[in-house]
Amino acid sequence: MNLDPIATVRSCFGGKFAVPRQPGLCPSAWGRLVFHPDYRSPDAVRGIEGFSHLWLIFGFHETAAKGWNPTVRPPRLGGNQRIGVFASRSTFRPNGLGLSLVRLEGVDSTSADSPVLLLGGLDLVDGTPVYDIKPYLPYAEAIPDATRGFAGEEIQRLTVEVDSAAAEDFAKLPERARRVMNEVLSMDARPATQTRDPDRVFGALLCGCNVRFMICDGICRICSIQPEQGSGLNA
Structure with a gap:
């Protein structure tokens, strides 16, 4: 079987760091699914607006070569306990395919x-390639x-605060972009091996911005917000 992408997702997440590890954890996140020319037909999506959610079969394009x-x-196990790849949703899979349940907010026909x-x-x-779409x-x-196996515990959320140095830039963002940043950063995007340094500054490309932040004592502090064109859908 030869698989060719039918579409590409243009997303508010400009880089893989800080992208939610499961769909629905950041309800405010948004994106556009743009069909490739061969599949860009109104007939192909006829009736799709009647469904609130869609399954996307996509490719882990940034890690497949590894x-x-x-x-x-x-x-979820702290990064220090091994389990079978087929008991996980790891990106490092034999065929590099993922499955995501997303909300359909509309169809742009203009x-x-x-x-x-x-x-x-x-x-x-x-930039994620999509191979198929199915209604939920x-x-x-x-x-x-x-049952939820080792992933049974609910995710513990951090408190997100904005430093005074970033407050003006944060306030200028559209409300949905501010919600995305709060929802994403509250989930602690750091790798499990990098959670012990309270002075380390991390960066994530969110909503067209390079967001710099630090995490200490259960609080995520946004230090700065800089526009970053070409890093995902702009805020």
């Missing part, structure tokens, strides 16, 4: 590359009593 391993160290799907709650970095069916796919 290959795979039978075991991985998931962040842009030059229409139809474009407007997405919310996504966990995909800007809650009567068949929602299982309230499903």
Whole structure:
């Protein structure tokens, strides 16, 4: 089987660092699914507006070349315990494919590359290739009593604060961009091996901005916000 991407996601996440590890964890996140010319047909999405959510089958394009391993160290276990790759959602997989459940917020039929799907709650970095789209069916796919294995605990959220040096730039951002930054940074984007240095400054490309932040004592402090053109959908 030969797989060719049918579309590319243009996302508010300009780089893989700080992208939510699961869909829906950052409800305010947004993106645009732009079909490639061969699949850019209004007929191909006829009726899709009746569904609130979609499954996207996509490619881990930034890590696929690194290959795979039978075991991985998931962040939810602190990065120091190995489990089988097929018991995880690791990006390092034999075929480099991912599955994401996103919210369909609308269909743009007016842009030059229409139809474009407007997405919310996504966990995909800007430039992600999409191989297929399927509607989500809650009567068949929602299982309230499903077990969650090692990922059973709810994610602990940090308090996000904005330093005075970044307050003016933060206030100028659109409300949705501010929500994205709060939701993403509250989940502690740091690798498990880099959580012990309270003085380290990290950076994430969010909503067209380079956001610099520090984490100490359960508080994430945004230190600065600088425009970064070409790093994802602008705020």
